[in-house]
Amino acid sequence: MKTFTKKLLGTMAFSALMAGSAMATECEVTHWWTSGGEAAAVAEFAKAFDATGNKWVDGAIAGSGGVARPIMIGRITGGDPMCATQFNHGRQAEELVEAGLMQDLTELAEKEGWRDVVHPSSLLDSCTLDGRIYCVPVNIHSWQWLWLSRQAFEDAGVDVPTNWDEFVAAAPALQAAGKIPLAMGNQAWQASGAFGVITVALGGIDLWTKINVDKDGDAAAGPEMAKVFNAAAAAREFRKNSNVQDWNQATNLVITGKAGGQIMGDWAQGEFQVAGQVAGEDYECLPGLGVNQVISTGGDAFYFPKLDDPEKTKAQLELASLMLSKPVQVNFNLKKGSLPVRGDVDLAAANDCMKKGLAILADGNILPDGNQTLSPDTTGQIEDLMTEFWSDDSITAEDAQARYAEIIANAD
Incomplete structure (x- = not known):
């Protein structure tokens, strides 16, 4: 009798397990996080989501956002939507929202008080169209950083710089020691991003705002911006011989002491962490190039395409809620090197740069x-x-600025 009872209980437990497995909802999540540090961070999302009884199906797309976004958009508009997809904070998904292809998260956001916890509020504003919320911001990534290899500067016999002018002054010593002063991958967004950081650091926040917010073509063509272009023209001499494509390959040049520095967003911290390097000991970081210390509120948000499946829609809302929860915000951002979007979480474990x-x-x-x-x-x-400018010395600072000013004057 006891044997029969044990078998019956075992059968019931197995049946319950199978029923639970059958109820698990698979959710394909597309993103472009494929480097070592990024993979470690996205695993925190997957682990937390799987713990709810659902199943994270990883849809990583190799390459940068510029490669991944057209694929993501093509799937959504082509009738093959995923469960959730990454975009950057801003206007990248605006047309998809206007076309009615994205889930409205307003009810969830109001229920959980997202407006009270997301900081700065502009991150949630970027998810909002006509008063409705369509995405969940998950981090703050700032471009405004210069990452420095202590080993490279020690090998070159010069002090680690504390600002951009000292970095420029140290470049000849780095070159003489066989180092690449400024590591940069051969991708358009890296060249444009580095230029933007130089603009903020050397031109100032007011100039950046006139150009990027007010779309002031005269400011883009003016003497203050000319100083920025001249500085960038000098800096492009420092990035020669990088001979890498991806941003994390350029970061690795800094990690291994082959390059002095890299202008890159704080996602680079994930690579230093995976390599076992310690901020303040193995590498240094200069926000705003050590000149204008400022954080730009870029980063990532997740959108949820409309699906004709009530169970998957339910899973989408669970994932959106989880991504903004306190423990997931901490675990994810510590691995990613980014700042949390919640202003009420404990980041005692943050490193010096964070x-x-x-x-x-x-x-x-x-x-x-x-x-x-x-x-x-x-x-x-x-x-x-910027791709042309950084790679072709024949394009003068003056010519590049004239073309840039025309783009800004006609910007939408």
Whole structure:
């Protein structure tokens, strides 16, 4: 009798397990997080979502956002939508929302009080169209950083710079020691991003705002912007011989001491972490190039395409809620190197560089990311120009500035 009872209980337990498995909803999530640090971060999302009884189906797309976004958009508009998809904060999904292809998250956001916890509020504003919320912001990524290899500067016999002028002055010593002063991959968004950081650091926030927010063509053509272009023309001499394509390959040049520095967003921290390097010991970081300490509020948000499946729609809302929950915000952002969008989480485990970013954020020294102010078309034009400018010495600073000013004057 006991044997029969054990078998019966075992059968019931197995049946319950199978029933639970059958009820698990698969949710394909597309994103472009494929580097070592990024993969470690996205695994935190997957682990938390799987713990709800649902199943994260990873849809990583190799390459940058510029490669992944057209694929994502094509699937959504072509009738093959995923469960959730990454975009950057800003206007990248605007047309998809206007076409009625994205889930409205307003009810969930109001129920959970997203407006009360998301900081700065501009991140949720970027998810909002006509008063309705269509995405969940998950992090703050700022472009405004210069990452420095202590090993490279020690090998070159010079002090680690504390600002951009000292970095420029140290470049000849780095070159003499066989180092690449400035690592940069051969992708359009890297060239454009580095130029944007130089603009903020050397031109100032007011100049950046006139150009990127007000679309002031005269400011883009003016003498203050000429100083920025001249500085960028000098800097392009420092990036020669990088001979890498992807941003994380350029970061690796810094990690291994082959390059002195890299202008890159704080997602680079994930790569330093995976390599076992410690901020303040193995590498240094200069927000705002050590000149204008500011955090730009770029980063990532997730949208949820409309699906004709009530169970998957339910899973979408569960995932959206989970991404903004306190423990997931902490675990994900510590791995990603980004700042959390919640202002009420404990980040005692943050490293020195993340603490610098948190202090700047707390002081309110922030500006929007270019993706929040410029259309994808304008952004694409600037990226094309910067690709040419950084790779071709025959394009003078004056010629590049004239083309840039025309793009800004006609920006939408």
